[in-house]
Amino acid sequence: MDRGILVVVSGFSGAGKGTLMKRLLEKYDNYALSISVTTRSPREGEQDGREYFFRTRKEFEELISQDQFIEYAQYVGNHYGTPKPYVEEQLRSGKDVILEIEIQGALKVKERFPDTLLLFVSPPSAQELKKRLEIRGTETEKSIKDRLSRAKEEARYISDYDHLLVNDDLETCVDVMHMVIQSEHHRLGRNREYVQKIRQELEAL
Amino acid sequence: MDRGILVVVSGFSGAGKGTLMKRLLEKYDNYALSISVTTRSPREGEQDGREYFFRTRKEFEELISQDQFIEYAQYVGNHYGTPKPYVEEQLRSGKDVILEIEIQGALKVKERFPDTLLLFVSPPSAQELKKRLEIRGTETEKSIKDRLSRAKEEARYISDYDHLLVNDDLETCVDVMHMVIQSEHHRLGRNREYVQKIRQELEAL
Numbered sequence: 001m002d003r004g005i006l007v008v009v010s011g012f013s014g015a016g017k018g019t020l021m022k023r024l025l026e027k028y029d030n031y032a033l034s035i036s037v038t039t040r041s042p043r044e045g046e047q048d049g050r051e052y053f054f055r056t057r058k059e060f061e062e063l064i065s066q067d068q069f070i071e072y073a074q075y076v077g078n079h080y081g082t083p084k085p086y087v088e089e090q091l092r093s094g095k096d097v098i099l100e101i102e103i104q105g106a107l108k109v110k111e112r113f114p115d116t117l118l119l120f121v122s123p124p125s126a127q128e129l130k131k132r133l134e135i136r137g138t139e140t141e142k143s144i145k146d147r148l149s150r151a152k153e154e155a156r157y158i159s160d161y162d163h164l165l166v167n168d169d170l171e172t173c174v175d176v177m178h179m180v181i182q183s184e185h186h187r188l189g190r191n192r193e194y195v196q197k198i199r200q201e202l203e204a205l
Numbered sequence: 206m207d208r209g210i211l212v213v214v215s216g217f218s219g220a221g222k223g224t225l226m227k228r229l230l231e232k233y234d235n236y237a238l239s240i241s242v243t244t245r246s247p248r249e250g251e252q253d254g255r256e257y258f259f260r261t262r263k264e265f266e267e268l269i270s271q272d273q274f275i276e277y278a279q280y281v282g283n284h285y286g287t288p289k290p291y292v293e294e295q296l297r298s299g300k301d302v303i304l305e306i307e308i309q310g311a312l313k314v315k316e317r318f319p320d321t322l323l324l325f326v327s328p329p330s331a332q333e334l335k336k337r338l339e340i341r342g343t344e345t346e347k348s349i350k351d352r353l354s355r356a357k358e359e360a361r362y363i364s365d366y367d368h369l370l371v372n373d374d375l376e377t378c379v380d381v382m383h384m385v386i387q388s389e390h391h392r393l394g395r396n397r398e399y400v401q402k403i404r405q406e407l408e409a410l
Contacts, residue, residue, distance in 0.1 A: 120393070126406030152407040158400050163391045166399065176391060183388035186368040186381060188325070194371065195363050201331030202357040 004032075004091040005184055006070075006113060007098045008106045011121030012151040014133040016167045017100055020121060023174045024098070031181075032095040034087055037063065040078035053083060070113070071105045082109075096181055103157045110160075117184050119177065120161040124168045126151075209237075209296040210389055211275075211318060212303045213311045216326030217356040219338040221372045222305055225326060228379045229303070236386075237300040239292055242268065245283035258288060275318070276310045287314075301386055308362045315365075322389050324382065325366040329373045331356075 011017045025031050037053040039060050048054050055063070060079045063069060072081030082099055090097045101109065110116045123129040129151065133144045158164070163180050167173045184190065216222045230236050242258040244265050253259050260268070265284045268274060277286030287304055295302045306314065315321045328334040334356065338349045363369070368385050372378045389395065 122399075122403060126403055126410055130410060148407065148410055152404075152410075155400075155404045155407055158403075159393055159397075161393050163388070164393050164396045164399065165391060176388075179384050180388045180391055183368070183381075183385045186370060186385055188364055188366050188369050191369045192364075194327075194369065195360075198327060198331055198363075199357075199360045202353065202360055205331055205335060205353055205357075 002094055002185060003190075004030075004093070004095045004097055005181060005190070006087065006091060006109075006116045007096055007119060007181055008109055008116055009098060009100050009119045009121060010103050010106045010154075010161070011167075012123065012129055012154060013147045014129050014136075014151075015121045015123050016132070016170065016173075017121050019170060020165075020167060020173055020177065021098055021100060023170060024177055027174055028178050030094070030096060032090040032097050034082050034090075034097055034099045037069070037072075037081045037083050038078060039080075053086075070099070071101065071109050073105055103154050107157065107160055115190070117163070117181065118161040119163050119165055119180065120158050121165045121167050121173075122158070124166055207299055207390060208395075209235075209298070209300045209302055210386060210395070211292065211296060211314075211321045212301055212324060212386055213314055213321055214303060214305050214324045214326060215308050215311045215359075215366070216372075217328065217334055217359060218352045219334050219341075219356075220326045220328050221337070221375065221378075222326050224375060225370075225372060225378055225382065226303055226305060228375060229382055232379055233383050235299070235301055237295040237302050239287050239295075239302055239304045242274070242277075242286045242288050243283060244285075258291075275304070276306065276314050278307075278310055308359050312362065312365055320395070322368070322386065323366040324368050324370055324385065325363050326370045326372050326378070327363070329371055 009017055009021060021033065025033060035049065035053060037055050037060065039055060039057050042048065042054050046052065057079070060081065063081065064072065068084050069081040070084050070087060072079060087097050106118055110118055123132065130144070130148060133139055133147055139147070165173055165177055165180070214222055214226060226238065230238060240254065240258060242260055242265065244260060244262045247253065247257070247259050251257065262284070265286065268286065269277065273289050274286040275289050275292060277284060292302050311323055315323055328337065335349070335353060338344055338352055344352070370378055370382055370385070
C-alpha cells in the first residue's frame with residue numbers, strides 16, 4: 001500500500017472550501033479529514049475522536065512540548081492543533097489526509113513537511129466572492145468587509161501554493177481536486193522505492 | 206483559451222510509449238503530437254506535414270542556424286528535429302503537445318523550456334520489460350541485450366522526470382497520463398494571469 005499524501009487546503013473565506021471537502025469525501029474513497037485537538041468544550045452531540053479530540057489546556061500544552069502537532073493555533077481563546085500521530089497513522093494506511101488550514105499555518109506546514117501538497121481554492125472572481133458572502137445572509141456588512149480585506153491580504157500568498165482550484169461549479173471543482181491529488185501520487189519524488197527497485201532489477205538481469 | 210502544455214514522454218524501449226500515445230490521442234481531445242522535421246526520404250505513403258516535414262540537409266541546417274528547433278538529433282545518418290514554430294502554434298491554440306524524445310534530449314528540452322512536463326513511462330518490472338521485448342519477435346537476442354543494457358543506463362536519469370507512469374494496464378496508464386497532464390494546468394506557476402486578475406479585482410472592490 002502506497003503512503004498517503006498530506007494535503008492542505010486553504011482559500012478565501014467564502015470560496016466554498018467546506019462544501020468542497022465534504023463532497024470530496026462523499027464522492028471518493030481514499031480520503032481522510034484530519035481531526036483536530038481542541039481545548040474548547042464539546043458542544044451538544046459532539047463526540048471525542050469524531051468532531052474533535054477534546055483535551056484540557058494542560059494536556060494540550062503537554063502535546064506541544066512533546067512535539068505532537070503538525071501545527072497549532074489559538075482562536076477566540078481556545079487552542080486548536082493537528083495531531084501528528086493521527087495524521088501519520090492515516091497516511092501510513094494509504095489514505096490521503098486533507099487539512100483545512102489558513103494560509104500562514106499552511107505555509108508553515110509545507111516548510112516543516114515539504115512533501116505536503118498545498119491547494120488553494122479560489123472563486124471565479126472577486127465580485128463572485130463578494131456575492132457569495134452577501135448571499136449567505138449570516139454576515140453583517142462589517143464582517144463582509146473584514147473578510148474581503150483579509151482576502152486582499154491573503155492573495156499575496158497564493159503563488160506559494162502548488163495548485164489553484166477555481167471553484168466555479170462545485171462538482172467540477174471536486175473532480176479537479178481529486179484529479180490533482182491522485183496525480184501527485186505519480187510524482188517522481190513520491191516513487192523513490194519503485195525507482196530503486198527497477199534499477200536493481202535491471203542490474204540483476 | 207489557456208495555453209497548452211509541452212509534454213515530453215520518454216521511457217525504456219519496450220515500455221509501450223508508442224501504443225500509449227496513440228491511445229491517448231484516440232481517447233482524448235486536446236492533444237497534438239509534434240511532427241518532426243527530417244532529412245530522410247519519404248517512404249511509400251508518407252506525406253509531408255503529416256508523418257514528417259521532409260527537408261533537405263541544407264534546409265535542415267538553415268533551420269538549425271535560425272534556432273527553429275526545440276531539439277534535434279542525428280540517427281542512422283539522418284537528422285531529426287522538433288520544429289519550434291509548429292509546436293508553438295499548437296500550444297498557443299490551447300493544445301497540449303506531446304513529444305516522444307529519448308532521455309538526454311528530454312532533459313535538454315526541460316533545461317531550455319523549464320515549463321515542460323517530463324513524463325517517464327516504465328514497465329511494472331525489469332522482468333516484464335524483458336518479456337515484452339522477447340514477445341515482439343522482431344528483436345534479435347543481441348538487440349534485446351542492447352536495449353536492456355541501454356535501459357540500465359537510462360534508469361540513472363528517471364529521477365529527473367516530473368512524473369512516473371507505470372505501464373501495467375494500457376487503458377489505466379492512458380487515463381493516468383491524461384489526468385497528470387490535465388492536473389498540470391492547475392499548477393500555480395501556470396496560472397499567473399488568474400492570480401494577477403483576482404489580486405487586482407480584490408484591490409478594486
